[in-house]
Amino acid sequence: MEVRKYEIKTYKLKEKIRIVMLSDLHESSFGKNNSSLLKKITNLNPDIVCLCGDILDKELIVPSTQMLIKNLAQSYPCFYAVGNHEMKGNISQTVKALFKEWKVIYMFLTLNFKSIK
Numbered sequence: 042m043e044v045r046k047y048e049i050k051t052y053k054l055k056e057k058i059r060i061v062m063l064s065d066l067h068e069s070s071f072g073k074n075n076s077s078l079l080k081k082i083t084n085l086n087p088d089i090v091c092l093c094g095d096i097l098d099k100e101l102i103v104p105s106t107q108m109l110i111k112n113l114a115q116s117y118p119c120f121y122a123v124g125n126h127e128m129k130g131n132i133s134q135t136v137k138a139l140f141k142e143w144k145v146i147y148m149f150l151t152l153n154f155k156s157i158k
Contacts, residue, residue, distance in 0.1 A: 042081065059086060059087045060091060061087040061091070062093050063092050063093065064093040064095060067096075068105070068106045074104075074105055074108045075106075079112055082113065083116075089120065090119045090120070091120045091122070092110065092120065092122065094122055096110070096121070102136050107139070110139075110140075110145060111139075111143055115143070118144075119143075121146065123148070
């Protein structure tokens with residue numbers, strides 16, 4: 042598990058905001074029920090958490106990942122953006138319903154690729 046810290050300055054924000062971004066977990070578990078990962082995130086004291094793709098690998102959510110997302114959503118505003126693995130697996134309506142119940146903001150981007158000749 043690696044933590045990288047970046048500071049981005051913009052005139053568009055009046056106050057500092059701390060964002061934790063997680064990506065490419067592929068349903069990995071860091072400690073029982075992701076307790077090590079949750080502790081690390083808590084210590085970073087984020088204002089929001091962004092789950093940035095490839096958190097899931099299947100249509101349904103495994104229990105340790107379910108607990109991670111649920112616990113994060115209880116403590117922080119959470120945003121979930123799908124990655125290529127979620128797009129392949131086509132996230133189930135059950136998972137979308139859980140996100141809605143937990144108040145996780147689910148973002149899906151549709152891209153139309155055209156070949157350039």
